[in-house]
Amino acid sequence: MVTAKNITKRYGEITALNDLSFEVEPGSLFGFIGPDGAGKTSLFRILTSLILPDEGQVRVDGLDVVADYRKLRQIVGYMPGRFSLYSDLSVIENLNFFATVFGTTVKENYELIRDIYIQIEPFKDRLAGRLSGGMKQKLALSCALIHKPRLLVLDEPTTGVDAVSRREFWDLLLGLKSQGITILVSTPYMDEAALCDRVALIQKGSILASDTPERILQHFRGTLYSVQSENLYQLLHDLREYPATRSAYPFGPDVHYAPDTNDLNPNDLQAYLIGRGHFGVNIQTITPGIEDLFMDLMETHH
Amino acid sequence: METIIEVKHLYKRFGHFVANHDLNFSVGKGEIFGFLGANGAGKTTAIKILCGLLAPTSGEISVAGYDVYTQTEEIKKSIGYMSQRFSLYPDLTLAENISFYGGIYGLSRAEVRQRTTEILEQFDLGAFRKQLVGALPLGWLQKLAFAVALIHRPKIVFLDEPTSGVDPVTRRQFWELIYLASNQGITVFVTTHYMDEAEYCHRVSIMQEGRIVALDTPTRLKQNYQAATIYDVFLHIVR
Numbered sequence: 001m002v003t004a005k006n007i008t009k010r011y012g013e014i015t016a017l018n019d020l021s022f023e024v025e026p027g028s029l030f031g032f033i034g035p036d037g038a039g040k041t042s043l044f045r046i047l048t049s050l051i052l053p054d055e056g057q058v059r060v061d062g063l064d065v066v067a068d069y070r071k072l073r074q075i076v077g078y079m080p081g082r083f084s085l086y087s088d089l090s091v092i093e094n095l096n097f098f099a100t101v102f103g104t105t106v107k108e109n110y111e112l113i114r115d116i117y118i119q120i121e122p123f124k125d126r127l128a129g130r131l132s133g134g135m136k137q138k139l140a141l142s143c144a145l146i147h148k149p150r151l152l153v154l155d156e157p158t159t160g161v162d163a164v165s166r167r168e169f170w171d172l173l174l175g176l177k178s179q180g181i182t183i184l185v186s187t188p189y190m191d192e193a194a195l196c197d198r199v200a201l202i203q204k205g206s207i208l209a210s211d212t213p214e215r216i217l218q219h220f221r222g223t224l225y226s227v228q229s230e231n232l233y234q235l236l237h238d239l240r241e242y243p244a245t246r247s248a249y250p251f252g253p254d255v256h257y258a259p260d261t262n263d264l265n266p267n268d269l270q271a272y273l274i275g276r277g278h279f280g281v282n283i284q285t286i287t288p289g290i291e292d293l294f295m296d297l298m299e300t301h302h
Numbered sequence: 303m304e305t306i307i308e309v310k311h312l313y314k315r316f317g318h319f320v321a322n323h324d325l326n327f328s329v330g331k332g333e334i335f336g337f338l339g340a341n342g343a344g345k346t347t348a349i350k351i352l353c354g355l356l357a358p359t360s361g362e363i364s365v366a367g368y369d370v371y372t373q374t375e376e377i378k379k380s381i382g383y384m385s386q387r388f389s390l391y392p393d394l395t396l397a398e399n400i401s402f403y404g405g406i407y408g409l410s411r412a413e414v415r416q417r418t419t420e421i422l423e424q425f426d427l428g429a430f431r432k433q434l435v436g437a438l439p440l441g442w443l444q445k446l447a448f449a450v451a452l453i454h455r456p457k458i459v460f461l462d463e464p465t466s467g468v469d470p471v472t473r474r475q476f477w478e479l480i481y482l483a484s485n486q487g488i489t490v491f492v493t494t495h496y497m498d499e500a501e502y503c504h505r506v507s508i509m510q511e512g513r514i515v516a517l518d519t520p521t522r523l524k525q526n527y528q529a530a531t532i533y534d535v536f537l538h539i540v541r
Contacts, residue, residue: 035469036440133341160386160466162340162495163533164540188467189496203469232502233481249474252501252531253520291470298471 001026001182007056009042016042018205029177031196032186039205040186044155048078077149079140081156087129094128102147113142154185170195193290201294208297220288220296225257229278238276303330306489312361314347321347323512334490336500339509340540354378366457382451382459392436407454421449441472458489477502497533508539
């Protein structure tokens with residue numbers, strides 16, 4: 001559905017996107033995961049023909065994003081990170097407006113948005129500017145879908161949204177995917193990776209790694225340990241002073257510890273920590289998660 | 303532990319809508335207190351009341367020893383506040399931003415100089431002191447906004463989603479600064495949507511529809527709800 005080859009985008013001296021290439025299978029949900037400033041928004045604006053790349057080529061469903069931009073816009077739905085509907089139009093007026101712009105009607109494509117729209121329908125005469133954050137988001141999604149796009153592009157739809165509402169939003173996306181729509185989504189929340197068919201980890205304009213959420217974890221170097229003691233803050237300091245340490249990061253109540261050697265003896269580490277006055281020391285090998293991997297890749301890409 | 307925030311039977315009504323319903327809790331000196339809840343649960347209203355920006359409908363509330371009805375100006379001088387949309391001046395340098403806020407809080411020139419140097423060093427921002435803030439990445443801005451909130455040596459600092467949108471390393475570096483502040487005896491009152499961060503708090507409260515429905519240490523919350531993580535506790539409560 002999407003084929004991107006060697007995209008580069010510069011703003012003056014800043015390189016926002018540096019030689020990005022990737023492919024998105026039709027009907028799949030592809031996630032770009034990375035922090036603010038990684039280049040996610042620039043990338044999505046190129047894919048939706050809103051800005052031009054300096055180098056490289058992108059095709060969406062066979063259409064070139066530069067040459068065929070008029071046709072492209074008929075088949076792409078885009079939900080920007082910032083709320084950009086008409087605040088002084090009502091919910092239903094916004095929806096009708098976007099349907100009309102694309103030469104269709106709300107009735108014609110109602111089936112596609114029903115599950116989402118039904119949740120804001122009780123407020124259909126309210127001005128969009130007066131909706132709560134969650135309702136604005138659902139209206140924006142409805143408007144992005146009203147012309148029945150083949151590709152849906154969502155820029156950080158869950159940023160600043162609480163953990164439960166985030167999960168509910170993802171349920172909506174999975175429902176849309178099951179109707180055959182290809183979805184590209186960006187997020188700074190690493191835990192959302194597991195819900196994608198394929199993810200690309202992106203940082204400072206480069207893709208650090210791209211794979212399925214399961215396979216991508218194999219990019220982690222070496223063994224990872226979970227270490228616990230009664231004093232998390234002191235534990236972090238002491239682990240960082242241990243000679244064989246590559247990294248030590250807090251993860252909830254534990255510290256995830258990566259040695260820079262393949263033959264760490266956990267008993268030695270345990271003895272060292274007890275010697276430093278720690279109580280309740282517990283060391284276990286664990287499978288790295290997506291955040292562990294991201295931090296590991298950030299180090300190697302420095 | 304010395305109590306620094308005391309909240310008894312806090313109610314806040316907007317017309318018929320009850321935004322805060324009988325909140326009761328206290329927070330100690332140097333404590334890291336996590337204030338969780340779904341969007342719209344009433345967190346922001348409660349924080350505004352504690353900061354002296356909004357009067358409660360009823361209840362007995364004191365912050366840093368001051369009454370929220372009558373001593374709001376004293377409260378504002380005793381607290382620091384970092385909002386999600388913090389306001390720094392992009393066309394001032396990092397050091398100028400800190401000094402500017404020092405001036406706003408009424409510090410003398412000598413104090414401003416001393417605190418600016420101290421904070422730049424503590425937060426490891428010294429190398430960038432002459433950089434214009436507009437050109438800094440988000441993670442640095444967040445650190446700077448936190449630094450600015452501490453310029454007048456407040457007893458309490460309120461952090462409203464301080465780590466939204468940054469990479470996982472920067473997010474953890476920010477939490478080490480929170481620990482640093484806490485070790486210096488500053489009370490940290492923090493909201494977040496990252497549930498793993500809730501585990502770094504000394505105690506966590508979870509709000510739902512205006513009420514505090516859970517309040518305890520992360521360990522005991524997980525035990526009580528027989529959950530592996532605070533995220534599971536949160537799902538259990540809010541769903």
